Amino acid sequence: MSAPNVLVELAREDAKLYQLRQQIASLPRRLQELEEKRTGLERQLQETEAVFRRTEGERRKLEMELQELRQKRARSESRQSALTSTEAYQALVREMQQQDSRIDALESSLLEAMDRSTQAAARREAEKARLEAETLRLDGVRRQLESDLASAQAGVAAQQRLRDGLIGALEPKTRALYERVLRAKGDAAIALVGERKCGICAALQPPQLLQELRGGSAANLRTCQSCGRILVWDPGVQSPS
Numbered sequence: 001m002s003a004p005n006v007l008v009e010l011a012r013e014d015a016k017l018y019q020l021r022q023q024i025a026s027l028p029r030r031l032q033e034l035e036e037k038r039t040g041l042e043r044q045l046q047e048t049e050a051v052f053r054r055t056e057g058e059r060r061k062l063e064m065e066l067q068e069l070r071q072k073r074a075r076s077e078s079r080q081s082a083l084t085s086t087e088a089y090q091a092l093v094r095e096m097q098q099q100d101s102r103i104d105a106l107e108s109s110l111l112e113a114m115d116r117s118t119q120a121a122a123r124r125e126a127e128k129a130r131l132e133a134e135t136l137r138l139d140g141v142r143r144q145l146e147s148d149l150a151s152a153q154a155g156v157a158a159q160q161r162l163r164d165g166l167i168g169a170l171e172p173k174t175r176a177l178y179e180r181v182l183r184a185k186g187d188a189a190i191a192l193v194g195e196r197k198c199g200i201c202a203a204l205q206p207p208q209l210l211q212e213l214r215g216g217s218a219a220n221l222r223t224c225q226s227c228g229r230i231l232v233w234d235p236g237v238q239s240p241s
């Protein structure tokens, strides 16, 4: 393999290694996003549960009020026969009428409260089912991500061996530069240039630099002005005329 070909080959392997490392690096964040999604759903379920508990509390309170009022009404009725004066009797009849209308009003409020409670229970059940289905789905996504991570990590080791073999074929001066850039970047030291961009960081390169790379006229290796990686022209790209 001639020197430029080794560089091109090395750039291709570096690009693969770079992608694998990016994939590995993005995984914790993606897992974190899944976890946040699940927490959000759990919070929604808790909210619907709180609404249900509140509506149930209101319902029970109205039931107790109604029960008390009905007992009062019964006591009023039992006092009726013992009264002797007309005035006292009429006063009791008015009191019983007031009690009846309050009982009526309470009964309607109770019916409405029961309605609200039934609706809140249905919403809570729907939310519970949604959380269960979403949890299953998220678990599947997480398993997929974890298996992607495992194969990316296995790929890195194999890819690294491939790259080490190519580094050995570089001439000493080029190899020294390559290793220096690699130490600085940690992932890939060399990038292919096609479409006027650095193949790794995607920064646009100045026309003069592109011309030198394309023509192979540069006396020394050139580096990306943005990320500092060594640049080589991608022979697979048609140069624009």
Ligand SMILES: [Zn+2]
Pocket (backbone or CB within 6 Å): 191, 198, 199, 200, 201, 202, 203, 224, 225, 226, 227, 228, 229
């Ligand atoms: Zn770059």
